[in-house]
Amino acid sequence: MKNHKTLSCDIAIVGAGPAGLAAARAASVSQRSIAVIDDNPLPGGQIWRDGPQVSQLAMAKDYRRVLSLPTVRYLPGTRIVASLAAGALLLEDAQTSYRLDYEQLILCCGAQELLLPFPGWTLPGVTGAGALQALIKSGASVAGERVLIAGSGPLLLASAATARAAGALVSGVYEQTDRYQLINFGVGLLRWPGKLAQAFKLFSTRYRWRSHVIEAMGDRRLEAVRIRQGDAEAVIACDRLACGFGLVPNTVLAQHLGCSLEDNAVAVDRYQQTSQTGIYAAGECTGVGGSELALVEGEVAGLAATGKVEQAQALFTHRAYWQRFARHVKEHFGLRPEIRRLARVDTLICRCEDVALSVLAEEQGWNAAKLQSRCGMGACQGRICGSIARELFGWSLPEPRVPLVPARIETLMACSEKDMS
Amino acid sequence: MSLQARTAAADVVIVGAGIMGAMCAYELASRGLSILVIDNGTGGATGAGMGHLVVMDDNPAELALSRYSIALWNTLRKRLPEACAYRNCGTLWLAANDEECGLAEAKQARLVEYGAQSEWISASALRQLEPMLRPDLAGALKVFDDGILYAPATARWLLHQQDGRITVQEGDVTRVEGNRLCLSEGGWLTAPAILLANGLGAFRLLPDVPLRPKKGHLLITDRYPACINHQLVELGYAASAHADDGTSVAFNVQPRPTGQLLIGSSRQFDTLDKRVEFDVLGRMLMRAQDYLPGLGELNAIRGWTGFRVATPDGLPLLGQHPDQPGLWLALGHEGLGVTTASGSARLIAAQLLGEAPPFDPAPFRTERFVGVASHTPGAAA
Numbered sequence: 147m148k149n150h151k152t153l154s155c156d157i158a159i160v161g162a163g164p165a166g167l168a169a170a171r172a173a174s175v176s177q178r179s180i181a182v183i184d185d186n187p188l189p190g191g192q193i194w195r196d197g198p199q200v201s202q203l204a205m206a207k208d209y210r211r212v213l214s215l216p217t218v219r220y221l222p223g224t225r226i227v228a229s230l231a232a233g234a235l236l237l238e239d240a241q242t243s244y245r246l247d248y249e250q251l252i253l254c255c256g257a258q259e260l261l262l263p264f265p266g267w268t269l270p271g272v273t274g275a276g277a278l279q280a281l282i283k284s285g286a287s288v289a290g291e292r293v294l295i296a297g298s299g300p301l302l303l304a305s306a307a308t309a310r311a312a313g314a315l316v317s318g319v320y321e322q323t324d325r326y327q328l329i330n331f332g333v334g335l336l337r338w339p340g341k342l343a344q345a346f347k348l349f350s351t352r353y354r355w356r357s358h359v360i361e362a363m364g365d366r367r368l369e370a371v372r373i374r375q376g377d378a379e380a381v382i383a384c385d386r387l388a389c390g391f392g393l394v395p396n397t398v399l400a401q402h403l404g405c406s407l408e409d410n411a412v413a414v415d416r417y418q419q420t421s422q423t424g425i426y427a428a429g430e431c432t433g434v435g436g437s438e439l440a441l442v443e444g445e446v447a448g449l450a451a452t453g454k455v456e457q458a459q460a461l462f463t464h465r466a467y468w469q470r471f472a473r474h475v476k477e478h479f480g481l482r483p484e485i486r487r488l489a490r491v492d493t494l495i496c497r498c499e500d501v502a503l504s505v506l507a508e509e510q511g512w513n514a515a516k517l518q519s520r521c522g523m524g525a526c527q528g529r530i531c532g533s534i535a536r537e538l539f540g541w542s543l544p545e546p547r548v549p550l551v552p553a554r555i556e557t558l559m560a561c562s563e564k565d566m567s
Numbered sequence: 568m569s570l571q572a573r574t575a576a577a578d579v580v581i582v583g584a585g586i587m588g589a590m591c592a593y594e595l596a597s598r599g600l601s602i603l604v605i606d607n608g609t610g611g612a613t614g615a616g617m618g619h620l621v622v623m624d625d626n627p628a629e630l631a632l633s634r635y636s637i638a639l640w641n642t643l644r645k646r647l648p649e650a651c652a653y654r655n656c657g658t659l660w661l662a663a664n665d666e667e668c669g670l671a672e673a674k675q676a677r678l679v680e681y682g683a684q685s686e687w688i689s690a691s692a693l694r695q696l697e698p699m700l701r702p703d704l705a706g707a708l709k710v711f712d713d714g715i716l717y718a719p720a721t722a723r724w725l726l727h728q729q730d731g732r733i734t735v736q737e738g739d740v741t742r743v744e745g746n747r748l749c750l751s752e753g754g755w756l757t758a759p760a761i762l763l764a765n766g767l768g769a770f771r772l773l774p775d776v777p778l779r780p781k782k783g784h785l786l787i788t789d790r791y792p793a794c795i796n797h798q799l800v801e802l803g804y805a806a807s808a809h810a811d812d813g814t815s816v817a818f819n820v821q822p823r824p825t826g827q828l829l830i831g832s833s834r835q836f837d838t839l840d841k842r843v844e845f846d847v848l849g850r851m852l853m854r855a856q857d858y859l860p861g862l863g864e865l866n867a868i869r870g871w872t873g874f875r876v877a878t879p880d881g882l883p884l885l886g887q888h889p890d891q892p893g894l895w896l897a898l899g900h901e902g903l904g905v906t907t908a909s910g911s912a913r914l915i916a917a918q919l920l921g922e923a924p925p926f927d928p929a930p931f932r933t934e935r936f937v938g939v940a941s942h943t944p945g946a947a948a
Contacts (some may be wrong), residue, residue: 220912230845517614517719525868547869556863562849
């Protein structure tokens with residue numbers, strides 16, 4: 147095959163966000179060979195996403211330096227197509243496919259935004275809250291646009307701050323959780339002073355609680371949003387709506403590798419090892435907890451994978467501190483039941499295959515739904531509608547199928563080249 | 568007539584709601600019988616297969632059954648809703664060289680005998696019809712009545728016909744004995760007739776029936792509308808399909824109505840491992856690229872495997888169990904179950920109700936491989 151290469155390393159790390167970079171840094175001390183695979187063109191993951199409109203934090207820059215060490219091979223813009231066998235991954239970038247052989251694997255696959263359907267959510271101009279941040283960081287212009295932010299969780303304020311800094315007119319930030327929960331959340335933040343300071347910095351006078359989107363309206367693109375705030379409704383004209391309901395761990399690769407899940411996240415032990423020996427996981431894919439938790443988990447995983455057990459143990463207290471923060475967030479931004487009932491019978495659930503709520507509501511579970519309606523059979527492989535169906539109907543996530551992401555047929559052919567020659 | 572006994576669950580209880588069970592239910596209910604279909608929801612070959620409706624002619628019995636079945640599909644297809652995704656795209660049997668041109672000629676002669684219309688497509692005409700194919704092919708035999716459909720939706724549609732005479736129930740059958748069966752929740756169901764149409768699931772219920780799984784891989788691409796217009800199959804396909812051992816691949820590509828390409832095919836014996844094997848998948852794709860040189864550039868979005876259930880002679884078992892009165896079998900259709908569901912169901916119905924069979928049932932009789940007699944030397948001859 148023309149563009150196929152075989153690589154090998156001692157430790158393969160999937161993801162170059164905070165967890166992946168921390169894992170690489172901790173493991174690099176042992177002088178083992180490391181490969182860092184990341185599907186973004188630039189390192190940093192979602193939170194330290196680099197791009198033309200970004201001024202990076204000093205800490206992010208510092209962590210990124212690990213990628214230029216001689217023992218580290220960094221593979222940006224590279225997607226994981228499948229696990230070929232124990233200890234071997236099939237990868238591809240824009241030109242080349244790779245077989246990567248590894249001894250140990252650290253999964254730092256991050257999280258994806260939880261999008262929940264409401265009428266009009268597929269209109270151009272409507273994105274996730276995190277997705278809007280990503281768009282702006284990669285260079286999209288929102289200057290002078292009227293932007294409305296909605297959904298749930300601390301990400302809304304961060305997204306609003308990014309949009310404002312890029313010149314957008316943020317007309318409101320609508321959080322579904324209620325005032326009581328928010329006050330308790332704020333008071334609880336006293337235990338994490340850094341986070342409290344961050345919340346103050348990001349806080350906006352346009353922040354509204356117990357409020358949510360009912361409908362996005364527009365002919366061919368978004369023109370206005372109907373909002374419910376407490377018991378009142380209002381229609382607000384806007385150019386963009388960024389609506390996300392928090393994050394869900396990205397577990398596709400872990401499931402494919404046979405790792406057990408717990409509470410919809412990759413299950414790990416004290417040393418961040420998954421149910422599969424030699425496969426570790428850290429960061430948001432093991433449970434959403436923010437970058438501070440991801441950093442310490444990544445470090446524990448990097449140390450444990452290189453046999454530095456005592457050094458890993460020394461971090462347990464610090465990790466527990468951020469695990470409590472993760473629980474604190476989760477407890478106060480739980481979704482109210484009406485959020486799961488926003489979609490109407492004709493609202494699309496699967497955007498790839500145009501499958502409406504009414505079609506899915508008749509099915510008993512994901513497998514029957516997929517077989518009969520083609521839900522989840524499009525290019526996104528059910529990543530978005532699978533999470534939606536789990537929230538709306540309580541169905542378990544679809545079993546990942548290979549290729550894990552759309553991949554060139556040439557890449558899939560490369561695997562049996564040896565047997566043919 | 569009514570076969571229904573006082574305590575019976577229905578006139579006929581069918582195990583398996585795939586295309587075979589659904590078509591048998593549809594056929595029997597059309598004659599006024601009440602049908603209970605029990606399915607364990609695990610899915611089988613109906614969901615995994617290609618849904619190619621194709622006349623196959625490797626032996627006279629297969630040709631008679633598949634030709635009759637295609638004719639039945641052609642009367643049914645006008646009623647199928649869009650969800651069933653029926654398309655009369657025809658099959659192009661591709662000849663790579665002179666030797667395969669000879670195979671095509673012989674194939675055409677056999678098809679004519681059974682009334683299946685076909686036409687020889689010259690090399691230059693083939694380049695016009697399917698420009699994505701490599702240009703040096705010798706030609707192709709086009710079989711007109713062949714088509715494609717989406718089998719899971721078709722099975723469900725069939726089960727919703729016939730004015731409520733078909734009931735579908737989720738359940739796991741753990742034992743069958745003649746005209747009664749046991750469900751895992753406990754309790755026996757009795758009916759004048761029980762029909763097993765549960766493919767691979769029959770292994771557990773009738774361990775002495777010699778059924779062999781043949782694993783297959785399939786891969787589907789992203790949407791590339793109108794780059795292929797017919798089901799494309801290499802003439803060497805039959806050789807692969809009838810190999811007795813080892814792993815084989817053959818070129819078989821289907822244009823889905825969505826614009827996606829569904830790529831097959833592979834055959835492996837005696838494994839029940841559902842995982843995609845990259846070695847086999849890779850060989851299958853290289854074979855496909857041999858015919859479609861531009862294929863490597865296209866994006867694949869999903870690969871999967873399934874199991875064809877085959878009898879020793881490759882023909883299905885259609886009829887009553889020789890030693891268990893009241894127990895009927897529609898099993899072992901291998902890769903041709905979607906095509907032959909219609910004809911198989913018609914034959915089962917005719918036998919069950921004492922009508923004249925629509926075609927010679929002898930090659931399909933269960934005594935070939937089932938029951939005490941089949942285990943005595945010479946019985947299966």
